[in-house]
Amino acid sequence: MTLGLGPAEWQVVNLSLKVAIWATLASLPFGILAAIALARGRFWGREVLNIAVHLPLVLPPVVTGYLLLVLFGSQGPLGRFFETTLGLTFAFRWTGAALACAIMAFPLMVRAIRLALEAVDPKLEEAAATLGASRLHIFATVTLPLMLPGILAGSVLGFAKALGEFGATITFVSNIPGQTQTIPTAIYSLLQVPGQENAALRLILISIALSAAALVASEWLARNMAKRVRGS
Amino acid sequence: MSILLSLHHRFPDMELSIDCTLEGGLTAIFGPSGAGKTSVLRAVAGLLHPDQGRLQIGERLLLDTGAGISVATADRRIGYVFQEPRLFPHMTVAANLRYGEARAKGHALPLGFDPLVALLGLGDLLKRRPATLSGGEGQRVALGRALLSAPDLLLMDEPLSALDTRRKAELLPYFERLRDQVGVPILYVSHDVSEVARLADTVILMEKGQMRAIGPAADVFAGGETGDQISRDVAGAILHVIVAGYDERDGLTEARIGQHPIWVPGRVGAVGDRLRLRLDARDVMLMRELPQGISALNVLPATVLGIAAGPGSGALVRLDHQGQALVARVTKRSVRALGLKPGLALHAIVKSMSVTQERVGTG
Incomplete structure (x- = not known):
């Protein structure tokens, strides 16, 4: 058994990383906005927003994927809108995979950011206001x-x-090698074919390594940033 | 610069009501906890929106509920030192101090960065993070930060209440220097009589949300005309004296009111310094004849101004000593036995040892 990756496998890993990075970066500003609205907002429809944000966490992923297909497919209203205004196509493209991953990861991201926001002492913001800072300046x-x-x-x-997203991705953008095939969907494909267990195992090990690395990095970052922020 | 303040606000459990005009210096809002003192400061800063209110500092109208005017907190140019320092934990002390600089641009600072850092003794702290500061250091930084935003008025909300006695004693001289050297009007909230007696020029007495009395600190603590404005626990005199010398052998400072000496334990100030002493009304004894063979060092000739009998066994006797108010808390029986009445000349006796360090301030 060899752990050396072939070009097709590298393609899968690269595409997965690209999809996950874009999904994270593109949804981050919205995640921060949603967290602020949920933690601090006093507006009608806050509960509706709360439910909408958390829905992907509890819905069957295949349902989320189907809804994305209906809304963002080439015939969907939002899909056509993005196609004509930004030239951005989601259907059966890696961008669609990124969108599906972003939607599925969104509740987790918002929860973590919201907790962090709720831990910020509003007394400090009051103090900043008495020192002449505008609301935007206080936030920044x-x-x-x-x-x-x-x-x-x-x-x-x-x-x-x-x-790790699988269900919504495969439903929305299918499992096209080189286009939308990410690590989980590739593993799934390999396991469907007899004799491909070794190739599947290589991707499984890579998947475990990436996930573990992400968790370690997250722990390390959280600890160091917390230390820097508290100044102790 | 005069400050016009009028606030009326209904809380679920209390009605807040205050009307006053202040003329610079340090004004203390004094009263028990729950009297609504902090609410007054919050409304002045724009952190609480009163049902009805008006606030004008000099020419600047900051609040007029009748006309629908309420300037935002950030634009009021009112500094605020809270009970706790509220320093930004992710910034150094220096960055905290400079946070309000943007607003200060184009306005004359009461004191520049370096002189203020020197006045507050912050030189060694500039590179440190707030988490590493003691409570007293933190409050000094908070005070500096507020002043460097060039405020027209400085609010201080029980800035010493979270500190132990020793730290309080360390910080009070800084506040006295600030009051005497910086010239920004200060509104200072406290429920601690020794703090207020040391710092205040003017005192606003508050109880259950209502303003009960306002006037020079010495007058308010003397109990006013009727004596019922001040509780028996805090009634007392604030004497303004000048240091005349120090007795090495006995370790006593000689201070004077006019030509009359008052002895204070320990070495306090230098010759010529102005001091203020707080004499608790319960530490003052009255005698009709000049006493002989008595251990108390301070015997002050005085004239009775008025007597306010309380509901209990005690009475508050207001006296005049060379134009300064003295107050003695005695029993009603003594008032009768001595035949005390307005105009009577007698002697007020004060033990030197009752004038403890915390009761001696500058200015």
Whole structure:
């Protein structure tokens, strides 16, 4: 048994990383906004937003994938909108895989960021206001820096979740080698074919290594950032 | 610069009501916990929106609920030192101090960065993080930070209440220097009589949300005309004296009111310094004849101004000593036995040892 990866396997790993990184980075600003709205917002429909954000966590992934297909497919209303305005196509492309991963990872990311925001002492923001800082300036100089450990933890968690996403991805963008085939869908394909257990095992080991690395990095980042933020 | 303040706000369990005009210096809002003192500061800072209110500092109208005017906290130019330092934990002390600099641009600072750092003794702390500071150090930084934002008014909300006695004693001289040298009007909230007596020029007495009395500190603590404005626990005199010398052998400082000496234990200040002494009304004894063979060192000739009999066995006797108010808390029986009445000349006796260090301040 060899652990050396062939070009096709490298392609799978690269695509998975690309999908997960984009899913994390593109959803981060929305994750921060959603966390702020849920933690601090006093508006009608806050509960609706809360449910919408958390729905992917409890829905069967195949349902989420199907809804994405209906909304963001080439005939879907949002799919057509993005196609005509931004030239961005999701259906059966890696971008679609990234979208599916982002949606599935979103609740985890928002939860972590929201917890971090709720841990920021509003008394510090009051003090900043008495020193003449505008609300935006307070957010940029006090709230956001103090939330940073939580934002990082949420991002790493989201990234790890995105790497492992299977159900919504395969439903929405299928399992096209070189286009939308990520590590989990590739493992699934290999296990369908007799005699491919070794290739599957290699991807499984890579998957375990990436996930473990993400968790270690998240722990390390959280501890160091927390230390820097508290200044002790 | 005069400050016009009027606030009326209904809380579920209390009605807040205060109307006053302040003329610079340090004004203490004094009263028991739950009197609504902090709410007054929060409304002044714009952190609480009163049902009705008006606030004008000099020419600047900051709040007028009738006209729908309420300037945002950030634009009020009012510094706030809270009970706890509230320093930003992710910034160094220096960065904390400079946080309000943006607002200070284009406005005359009461004191520049370096002189203020020197005044508050922050030089060695600049590179440190707030988590490594003691409570007293943290409050000094918070004070510096507020002043460097060039406030027109400084609010201080029980800034010493979270500190132990020793740290309090360390910090009080800084507050006295601030009051005497920086010139920003200060609104200072406290329920500690020794703190207020040492620091305040003017005292606002509050109880259950209502303003009960306002006036020079010495007048308010003397109990006013009727004596019922101040509780028996805090009634006392604030004497302004000048240091005249130090007796090496006995370890006593000689201070004077006019030509009359008052002896204070320990070495306090230098010759010519102005001091203020708080004399608790319960530490003052009255005698009609000049006493002989008595251990108390301070015998002050005084004239009775008024007597306020309380509901219990005690009475508050207000006296005049060379134009300064003295207060003695005695029993009603003594008032009768001595035949005390307004205009009567007698002697007020004060044990030197009752003037403890915490009761001696500058200014």
